[in-house]
Amino acid sequence: MPLALPLATPGDPGSELTAGQDGDALVRRSVLPGGVRVLTERMPGLRSATVGAWVGVGSRDERDGHHGSTHFLEHLLFKGTERRTAMDIAEAFDTVGGEANAATGKEHTCYYARVLDDDLPMAVDVITDMVTSARLDAAELETERGVILEELAMNDDDPSDVVHERFAQAVLGAHPLGRPIGGTPETIRAVPRDAVWDHYTEHYGPRTLVVTAAGGVDHDALCAQVLAALGTGGWDVTTPQAPVGRRGDGAHAGGAPASAAASVTVHRATEQANVVIGGRGLTATDPRRFALSVLNATLGGGMSSRLFQEIREKRGLAYSTYSFASGHADTGIFGLYAGCTPAKVDEVTRLLEQEWERLANDGITAAERERSIGQLSGGLVLGLEDTGSRMSRLGKAELVHGELLGLDESLERIRAVTAEEVRVLAGELAAQPRSMVRVGPFTG
Structure with missing residues (x-):
């Protein structure tokens, strides 16, 4: 292998x-x-x-x-x-x-x-x-x-x-x-x-x-x-020099921002309201990022996800709803999004938070775990079918992760995620200070 x-x-x-x-x-x-x-x-x-x-x-x-x-x-x-x-x-x-x-x-x-x-x-x-x-x-x-x-x-x-x-x-x-x-x-x-x-x-x-x-x-x-x-181009490529180190190893100044919570409303004369709730997530190199991928797939990563099923399929309250995560060297963000009729924004926000809390409290089922792992595994393989994706993977491995995983090893790390790891991580994310942003025809 x-x-x-x-x-x-x-x-x-x-x-x-x-x-x-x-x-x-x-x-x-x-x-x-x-x-x-x-x-x-x-x-x-x-x-x-x-x-x-x-x-x-x-x-x-x-x-x-x-x-x-x-x-x-x-x-x-x-x-x-x-x-x-x-x-x-x-x-x-x-x-x-x-x-x-x-x-x-x-x-x-x-x-x-x-x-x-x-x-x-x-x-x-x-x-x-x-x-x-x-x-x-x-x-x-x-x-x-x-x-x-x-x-x-x-x-x-x-x-x-x-x-x-x-x-x-x-x-x-x-x-x-x-x-x-x-x-x-x-x-x-x-x-x-x-x-x-x-x-x-x-x-x-x-x-x-x-x-x-x-x-x-x-x-x-x-x-x-x-x-x-x-x-x-005039660059000195003959004098031996070591590359600049990666972030987090002393090569770059800075550090993680302090945790904060905020509620922001942005007025726009639109027919639809857009809302995001969430808070701090994981860094790009956190070993729990594979568990986060499974968590994200279960909560809001596809048509079978909880957000899609609860908010769109069962109630017809939104066309688009999903969860997302992004990681940086010293922090990350995790959020849940939905676009809906302005009059329904409070109900939709409540459902977003309800599904997040339910995942944090009760975890995921065995069927959800298997489905999410399958979704992630298939997406990983399909995503590496072109040269652009492979070129990008090399760059991020060098600049961000500090390792390049083979496809089989990446799949193994995804498949090794347990339901308990997902539940614990969901609880940690839910316990972070929570921010909410609404964009739409609101006055305050």
């Missing part, structure tokens, strides 16, 4: 790790001389590949005066380098039928591309050029400032986005994790080009960069391509 790939420490320059994976896939990890980490998963028979350039920096890492810079960079790195215009970058991928994009999180940022395996060297060169040599042109920045403000306005017009954003703020308070990833209209309007540049030069470098690729990829060739591209 394929074993976990241990990534407990970032490793020294020149270190190598290899682990077989399911389906004859092979994962390799190398630490290059400048501290860049490269992880690949070769998937036999595939003619495509997805490559990602990860920087272990997110919106939580923005200093005062830099708020919104992380999301700004996600946009601006596509706007041109010393070697390429924005049109050159777009044409490079369109010409070969590929696609490129980026994603900003609260703790990391990823720039990625999916192409045919023959076009992987081009993708590596373009993505690396963007990461190392972005111009952050002042005129382009002002243009993109307007684009980002439109993006924020679009999100603010979606009450389901608003309720989740405000919920994170309610639970995490003034902690940096409570800030919106994309910034606010106020911070985006205020952040100057110099602050974005400072954020870029402070956090983007060989020691913070992780390159991951999955599909039809040759590990040694990719390492050589990355080194060459980084050198062309």
Whole structure:
């Protein structure tokens, strides 16, 4: 059976790790001389590949005066380098039928591309050029400032986005994790080009960069391509340096926010009310996260879940209702959501809390446990059928979890969850200070 790939420490320059994976896939990890980490998963028979350039920096890492810079960079790195215009970058991928994009999180940022395996060297060169040599042109920045403000306005017009954003703020308070990833209209309007540049030069470098690729990829060739591209971009990849450590091992300042409870009402002239209740959850590396997955699947993870059956199927009070969880290095959130007619919001809120308390008090049945484990197992396998998911798994294993589990081992950890573990965890989550956020046509 394929074993976990241990990534407990970032490793020294020149270190190598290899682990077989399911389906004859092979994962390799190398630490290059400048501290860049490269992880690949070769998937036999595939003619495509997805490559990602990860920087272990997110919106939580923005200093005062830099708020919104992380999301700004996600946009601006596509706007041109010393070697390429924005049109050159777009044409490079369109010409070969590929696609490129980026994603900003609260703790990391990823720039990625999916192409045919023959076009992987081009993708590596373009993505690396963007990461190392972005111009952050002042005129382009002002243009993109307007684009980002439109993006924020679009999100603010979606009450389901608003309720989740405000919920994170309610639970995490003034902690940096409570800030919106994309910034606010106020911070985006205020952040100057110099602050974005400072954020870029402070956090983007060989020691913070992780390159991951999955599909039809040759590990040694990719390492050589990355080194060459980084050198062309002017980064020092010859001086031996150790990578920056992961969060929680002293590499990043900060800590968990204090527990708090809040009740927030946001007025929107909508036909439907959106409500979320919940509180603090588990960290991303908590060993109980597998029990949390089973808990979440049982409570609100599908059509057979308790929330769906009780609120939608039996009572017809909502079209969409579910539970959710997200974990960070030092804290997490857990919540229950529903969208309903404003006049029914109090009844729906009561049912959300009732089902949560019932799970905490009585636990789950054997049938629910088996059904949830089956749901999670099938979703895990299906979710790893494409190169993008595998590329993302490598990045998160390196930056977040400190280990890469083989598929069989992941399934074993899910199947090992007991009903008692779920009940105890549900009780702990229910005992946390509880926040509620409502968005809709309310006056107070």
